Amino acid sequence: MALRLFNTASQQLEDFTPLNPPTVRMYTCGPTVYNYVHIGNFRTFAFQDILRRWLAYRGYHLDHVMNITDVEDKIIRGAMAENKSLREYTQQYEDAFLEDSATLRLQKPERIARATEHIDEMVEAIQALTEGGHTYVSEGSIYFRIATFPRYGRLSRLHVEGMQAGARVDMDEYEKDDARDFVLWKAQRDGEPGWDTPLGPGRPGWHIECSTMANKYLGDTLDIHTGGIDLTFPHHENEIAQAECISHKQFVRYWLHAEHLIVEGQKMSKSLGNFYTLRDVLQRGYSPEAIRYRLTAVPYRNKLNFTFADLDAAETAIDRLRNFALRLETGKFKEGKCPEVEARIARARTEFETDMDDDLNTAGALGAIFEYVRETNAAMDSGEFCAGNVEDAKALLSAFDRIFDVLTPTPREGSLSDAEVDALIAERQRARMERNFKRSDEIRDELAAQGIILEDTRDGIRWKRK
RNA sequence: GGCGCGGUAGCCAAGUGGUAAGGCAGAGGUCUGCAAAACCUUUAUUCGCCGGUUCAAUUCCGGCCCGCGCCUCCA
Incomplete structure (x- = not known):
């Protein structure tokens, strides 16, 4: 097409x-x-x-x-x-x-x-x-x-x-x-x-x-x-x-x-006090990726109503995609390749491309991606998703990100290095083995304060930056 | 007045002549030392209102209501 x-x-x-x-x-x-x-x-x-x-x-x-x-x-x-x-x-x-x-x-x-x-x-x-x-x-x-x-x-x-x-x-x-x-x-x-x-x-x-x-x-x-x-x-x-x-x-x-962007349903103007530069929005703590997502998620020929509630929603939506990407990286899947899963990934890609070809229907394209994420998550939960499907799944996600470019978090200054995080996690795991939950919870809180979220999953521990 | 756009669940939003994608929020569940996080399930008998065409309209046509943009600053 x-x-x-x-x-x-x-x-x-x-x-x-x-x-x-x-x-x-x-x-x-x-x-x-x-x-x-x-x-x-x-x-x-x-x-x-x-x-x-x-x-x-x-x-x-x-x-x-x-x-x-x-x-x-x-x-x-x-x-x-x-x-x-x-x-x-x-x-x-x-x-x-x-x-x-x-x-x-x-x-x-x-x-x-x-x-x-x-x-x-x-x-x-x-x-x-x-x-x-x-x-x-x-x-x-x-x-x-x-x-x-x-x-x-x-x-x-x-x-x-x-x-x-x-x-x-x-x-x-x-x-x-x-x-x-x-x-x-x-x-x-x-x-x-x-x-x-x-x-x-x-x-x-x-x-x-x-x-x-x-x-x-x-x-x-x-x-x-x-x-x-x-x-x-x-x-x-x-x-x-x-x-x-x-x-x-x-x-x-x-x-x-x-089309134009409006703010909270009204035309953006200095007199209404709803006039924002990018710097203004960043100062409120929103990530560049969420702003980018919000700016691009509504097809360009529709008016875009820019609200902070929607920016919050964008942050969460991006998290969902990143969690999925992380699961593809860290999940353990059985050997082989599931043809049903393969077919679903191929179908999702076609939908994504068809929507983008249709006058850059970004909302439709995102819909195709999220549906694919949900289906694939479910396939992982059920064990249907196999190691042989990982490559296709990653390829589609990166195709998506070639356009939307929201998966990689913007680095924050002064945060812990990966090695430091890994060391703390290892220490926490030792504490947990010894059933020293006080210490393990301490470490968890400490990491949380640094914006590091730990996830205890069935495939082991994994972490991400908030 | 002229030209143009839009009114779909609490919010954002896609879409098609055959009976409503997706995201967020909400509800339920799974997992877990407790959590968190994550994941799953679920949420519109209905698509501004009234007519018409049709076997069938949210989707086509007409009218109306509401909101918005442009008509020489403006992305």
């Missing part, structure tokens, strides 16, 4: 085939680094990570570019307020973003591109648009004239002709001929950082960076372009206009948009 993805452009599920297999050329809209990235942003980035990993699972070779928007109004305001250079100001947040992404185990795109390092290319793009008659100048700034691109609005299905100049306050504070037009190049104003270019002193508009960098690194036509659903309009619409007016080719073949 082929991978099917929901294309915003067609509003339909489509079979996915890249233009030049096995390479998939993908561009994702990255963060604007004017602050710490919040968990809503990470919902989208986590989706992109799942997409990446599933494409790789399906044998595709990724050529993925993500941008870092490091010049923009809010950045300029922040940098000027702190009396820092643009670079000084953005570097701290870019570093934090990369660190947070690593914490959430988001795979790095093949290339991360900063807007400020592509000014020349953007200038060239704007010049090309000007040559094509798509621009005009107003008060030194250069605008894209939407009237020159008849297909404008097709992606978002918005009736742009209904938007009239003056219908709303012009947030850009610049004069435009038509409210629908958008800025390509902003003229420099007093004290603001800028670049001296053939276009005059100034800085690029937001939209031009993405289409320019995407085309530079991935060619005229990309296979996939993704971002949050709010970027559909106007950002992606504008990217299409820019790119296609220059290349006269289709800019993107598959547009994928992630």
Whole structure:
């Protein structure tokens, strides 16, 4: 069965085939680094990570570019307020973003591109648009004239002709001929950082960076372009206009948009006090894996209601999977191979893959995995599961973890080493043999205080870190 | 108003024209020196409401109610 993805452009599920297999050329809209990235942003980035990993699972070779928007109004305001250079100001947040992404185990795109390092290319793009008659100048700034691109609005299905100049306050504070037009190049104003270019002193508009960098690194036509659903309009619409007016080719073949995350049923906003960065959530003691699990367990086209109760549930759900993995490692099973068990594992894998192929139905895929875990646990309890089934069982679990990546606990600093734990356990076992339960319970409590949980199972003692 | 999404057990959530996956929580059980941990079993006569199509609808169609997003800051 082929991978099917929901294309915003067609509003339909489509079979996915890249233009030049096995390479998939993908561009994702990255963060604007004017602050710490919040968990809503990470919902989208986590989706992109799942997409990446599933494409790789399906044998595709990724050529993925993500941008870092490091010049923009809010950045300029922040940098000027702190009396820092643009670079000084953005570097701290870019570093934090990369660190947070690593914490959430988001795979790095093949290339991360900063807007400020592509000014020349953007200038060239704007010049090309000007040559094509798509621009005009107003008060030194250069605008894209939407009237020159008849297909404008097709992606978002918005009736742009209904938007009239003056219908709303012009947030850009610049004069435009038509409210629908958008800025390509902003003229420099007093004290603001800028670049001296053939276009005059100034800085690029937001939209031009993405289409320019995407085309530079991935060619005229990309296979996939993704971002949050709010970027559909106007950002992606504008990217299409820019790119296609220059290349006269289709800019993107598959547009994928992630729905938003809401918090406790409400839109996340600073005024409601439900605005969280990843760091905020980690400080409450939640593991990165639980956050990653929660962010990816709900299929990307559904709204994700982020609650702390659900994070607790995620921690427990991950424990269940880890316990199963531990049982596969440490369990003692009779020799041979049970064909029924083998068949069930194969069926579970098919279900897992079918769900993932179905527009990345992560909830369904997780369902298949948990069902497999329960069935296999039961087979182990009944003695039906054999040593010869271990390899298949492990293979499926690791296939799952290649995508979800939650099984390995994030190490904690300052905890006991494995050897120290083993030594204490051995001492406890001696105490138990001597029926010195006082001492054995002491050791158990001591380990528990260090986050080490002992399990006395029928196959012997085993332990894990909490 | 325009465009779009959703309403499935206490919570999260998948799903199909033939009678409801999975996770968490709850209940029961197994194991154990006691525990803990773990594992197993169990929990929706029902899928927002009302009509219609059909032998059969949660799943298709129409209407209604409710919640939400976007409509040039925004993942």
